[in-house]
Structures are given as structure tokens and as C-alpha cells.
Amino acid sequence: MAEAADGGTHLSGSVLIIGTGLLGTSIGLGLRARGLDVVLSDLSPSTEAVARDIGAGRLLRSVEAAFAPSLVVVAAPPDVTASLAAAALKDWPDAVVVDIASVKSAVLTDLRSSGADLSRYVGTHPMAGREKSGPVAARAELFNGMPWVICAPEEATPNAVRRAEAMAYDLGAVVSRMSAEDHDASVALTSHLPQVMASLVASRLQETPSQSLALSGNGLRDVTRIAASDPNLWVQILSGNAGRLVPILHGVREDLNRLIRTLEDPVADGARLDMAQLIAEGNVGQARIPGKHGGPAQSFVSFTVLVDDTPGQIARLLTEIGEIGVNLEDLRLEHSSGRQVGRAEISVLPGRVNDLVSELSARGWKVVQ
Ligand SMILES: NC(=O)c1ccc[n+]([C@@H]2O[C@H](COP(=O)([O-])OP(=O)(O)OC[C@H]3O[C@@H](n4cnc5c(N)ncnc54)[C@H](O)[C@@H]3O)[C@@H](O)[C@H]2O)c1
Numbered sequence: 001m002a003e004a005a006d007g008g009t010h011l012s013g014s015v016l017i018i019g020t021g022l023l024g025t026s027i028g029l030g031l032r033a034r035g036l037d038v039v040l041s042d043l044s045p046s047t048e049a050v051a052r053d054i055g056a057g058r059l060l061r062s063v064e065a066a067f068a069p070s071l072v073v074v075a076a077p078p079d080v081t082a083s084l085a086a087a088a089l090k091d092w093p094d095a096v097v098v099d100i101a102s103v104k105s106a107v108l109t110d111l112r113s114s115g116a117d118l119s120r121y122v123g124t125h126p127m128a129g130r131e132k133s134g135p136v137a138a139r140a141e142l143f144n145g146m147p148w149v150i151c152a153p154e155e156a157t158p159n160a161v162r163r164a165e166a167m168a169y170d171l172g173a174v175v176s177r178m179s180a181e182d183h184d185a186s187v188a189l190t191s192h193l194p195q196v197m198a199s200l201v202a203s204r205l206q207e208t209p210s211q212s213l214a215l216s217g218n219g220l221r222d223v224t225r226i227a228a229s230d231p232n233l234w235v236q237i238l239s240g241n242a243g244r245l246v247p248i249l250h251g252v253r254e255d256l257n258r259l260i261r262t263l264e265d266p267v268a269d270g271a272r273l274d275m276a277q278l279i280a281e282g283n284v285g286q287a288r289i290p291g292k293h294g295g296p297a298q299s300f301v302s303f304t305v306l307v308d309d310t311p312g313q314i315a316r317l318l319t320e321i322g323e324i325g326v327n328l329e330d331l332r333l334e335h336s337s338g339r340q341v342g343r344a345e346i347s348v349l350p351g352r353v354n355d356l357v358s359e360l361s362a363r364g365w366k367v368v369q
């Protein structure tokens with residue numbers, strides 16, 4: 001391992017990835033982009049072949065006899081993670097073994113009771129993903145600027161922890177350390193509750209007539225994106241962290257009961273104040289969500305550019321924003337139904353918006369603020 005500019009270290013040697021779905025393949029693509037040797041293995045031969053074909057690495061079944069990884073990444077579903085990590089610790093005695101499962105305490109408990117040598121094991125969790133599964137949805141840049149939690153057991157050697165962190169640094173993530181218990185308590189609120197709420201909202205739409213759904217705007221889309229997540233994966237995540245999630249859900253139920261009582265008589269004394277308070281409490285919580293790279297909450301300013309629906313227009317717009325020298329923080333594309341025009345919603349830091357808008361307008365773009 002070599003020292004990195006950010007104070008971390010870079011990975012060296014070969015990395016074996018077990019489980020080449022969304023996360024495993026994204027890790028493979030990211031490490032390949034840094035020139036590392038990546039070797040892939042999945043229960044499903046066709047899944048690992050797809051991961052290889054899109055450039056995430058070569059296959060374990062075709063490696064040389066002397067192959068010995070310096071790092072093994074278990075990227076399989078949570079309920080098989082502990083047994084795969086225990087097997088990897090035995091199969092690769094010189095490797096550090098990490099996993100990336102979304103729940104950490106249950107995996108560590110199972111590994112401990114298997115009697116595995118935990119000096120070379122580090123639990124980790126990238127706080128980045130998608131609502132899609134499988135290698136085709138993988139992205140090399142998935143982890144860029146996103147949190148990656150390192151949950152090292154007390155038995156793990158400093159070298160093992162450094163190697164786990166080097167992987168996350170090399171993938172562009174923002175690394176932090178936490179115990180498995182603290183991790184699980186945190187993600188119950190920041191990851192598992194949002195998934196449950198998104199699924200509950202989206203499940204209300206099952207019987208909705210399509211003429212009502214035609215009125216869907218960004219509010220509904222923002223709140224329900226992750227409702228498209230894989231049920232098999234989430235059964236494992238929710239059941240693996242149920243003890244931490246239940247008290248949070250009780251709190252949500254209390255708030256919901258309060259709102260229902262208020263709305264049953266919306267003109268009663270104090271009812272308006274109650275409603276305002278609910279929305280204001282949400283404002284306070286929302287403003288506390290940190291921005292990209294783990295920095296403080298940062299609100300971006302958005303404006304819309306009308307783009308002709310012809311090939312190459314979006315690429316030209318992005319190139320010109322780059323030429324103007326403004327960092328694009330977010331981009332959302334929408335097509336106006338029945339019209340030959342698309343809308344690109346551009347988000348940038350507040351201090352850069354005026355320059356960018358006037359420069360784009362001067363270059364002939366139709367900007368709507
Ligand atoms: N999806 C996310 O957003 C996300 C984010 C962070 C962490 N995670 C964690 O990453 C892990 C993988 O999730 P994913 O979204 O990539 O799922 P996925 O379904 O896309 O991929 C999982 C892969 O593991 C393979 N697999 C299953 N059992 C196996 C076994 N015994 N041996 C080898 N391979 C096996 C499957 O064939 C599949 O290809 C999970 O533990 C999940 O909790 C997921």
C-alpha cells in the first residue's frame with residue numbers, strides 16, 4: 001500500500017470480489033479504473049460473466065494457480081455475508097477480508113460465533129447505492145464523495161483497517177469509523193426508515209387510476225425513487241436491523257396519529273398551528289442533512305435550460321458549463337410530453353448561479369429561472 005494525498009493509502013495487489021451485482025461490479029469498475037487487478041466471483045455464472053464483459057475484472061475460474069488476493073470484498077446479500085467472509089478468511093490466508101453488507105452487528109455476531117480469525121476482517125458499508133440490482137446497473141463513480149463507514153472489530157489489525165480504508169479512498173469515498181452498533185443505530189434512521197416510508201407511500205398508488213397518476217410531479221418522484229428497490233435485499237436489511245427500527249417507527253406512528261387527529265377537525269383552535277409545526281419540524285430535520293463530501297448542509301440553486309430534443313444537445317450544454325468553469329452539483333432531465341423540447345434542471349452553488357446564467361444566455365441557451 002502507498003501513501004495517498006488525502007492521508008489514506010492506496011490499494012495494491014489483486015482484489016477478489018465475491019458477489020458481482022450492483023455493488024460488487026461498481027467496486028470492480030472503480031478499482032479497474034485505478035489500474036488494479038480485479039478478480040470476480042458470483043454464485044451465478046451469467047452474472048459474473050456480465051460483470052466481466054462490462055469491464056469490472058477477470059473471472060476467478062480462469063485465474064493462474066498462484067493467484068493470491070491482497071483484499072477480498074464480500075459483496076453478496078446480507079444473509080450469506082458472514083459465511084462467505086468466514087470461508088474467504090480460510091481460503092485466502094494472506095488477504096484482508098471486508099464486507100459491504102448494509103447491516104453490521106448481525107454479520108459480526110455470526111462471524112464471531114463461527115470462530116473465524118477476525119484479525120484480518122473489517123466490516124464496512126458504503127452509503128451509496130441505487131434502487132436497481134445486478135451488474136448492468138453498476139457505476140464506477142457510485143461512491144464518489146459518498147460516505148463509507150468502517151466498522152472494524154477490536155480484533156482487526158491496524159494493517160487490515162488501513163487496507164479496508166484504502167479501498168474506500170481509492171473509490172473516492174469519504175471514510176469514517178464507527179462501531180457496528182453505532183452504525184446500525186444510525187442507518188435505522190438515515191437509510192432504513194426512508195426505505196420503509198418510500199415503500200408505504202408508493203404502495204398507496206397500486207390501485208390509483210392512471211388519470212390521477214398522470215398528475216405525478218417531482219414531489220412524488222423524489223419521495224418514491226427507492227420504493228423500486230429489491231424486496232429480497234430489503235427483507236434481509238430490515239430484519240437484520242429490526243430492533244433499532246421499531247422504536248423509530250413508533251415515533252412516526254405517534255406523529256401520524258397527531259396529524260390525523262388534527263386533520264379530522266382542521267378548523268379547530270390550534271389545528272393550523274399543529275400543521276405548521278409538523279411542516280416546520282420537517283424543515284429543521286431536512287436542513288440538517290449534510291451536503292456532498294460530508295460537508296455541511298448546502299443548498300444549491302437550480303434553474304432550467306430549455307433544450308431542443310435533438311441528438312447531442314445535452315452533451316453540448318454540459319461541455320459549455322465545463323468551459324464556463326462552473327461545477328455542476330446536480331442535473332435532472334425532463335421531456336415535455338408531446339413537444340420537441342426537453343428541460344435540463346441545473347443545480348449549482350449559490351455564488352456561481354448568476355455568472356453561469358448570464359454566460360449561458362449569452363451563448364444562446366434559453367434559460368428559465
Ligand atoms: N443496493 C444498495 O444500494 C447497497 C448499498 C450499499 C450496500 N449494499 C449491500 O451490498 C451487498 C450487495 O448488494 P447489491 O445491491 O449489489 O445486490 P445485488 O442483488 O445486485 O447483487 C448481489 C450478488 O450476490 C450474488 N450472490 C448471492 N449469493 C452468493 C453467494 N453465496 N456467493 C457468491 N455470490 C452470491 C448474487 O448472485 C448477486 O449477483 C448487500 O449486502 C447489500 O446490503 C447494497
Ligand SMILES: O=C(O)C(=O)C[C@]1(C(=O)O)C=C[C@@H](O)C=C1
Binds near residue numbers: 101102129130131191
Ligand atoms: O440511493 C439509493 O438508491 C440507495 O438505496 C442507497 C442506500 C441509502 O439508504 O442511502 C440504501 C441502502 C444501502 O445500504 C446504502 C445506501
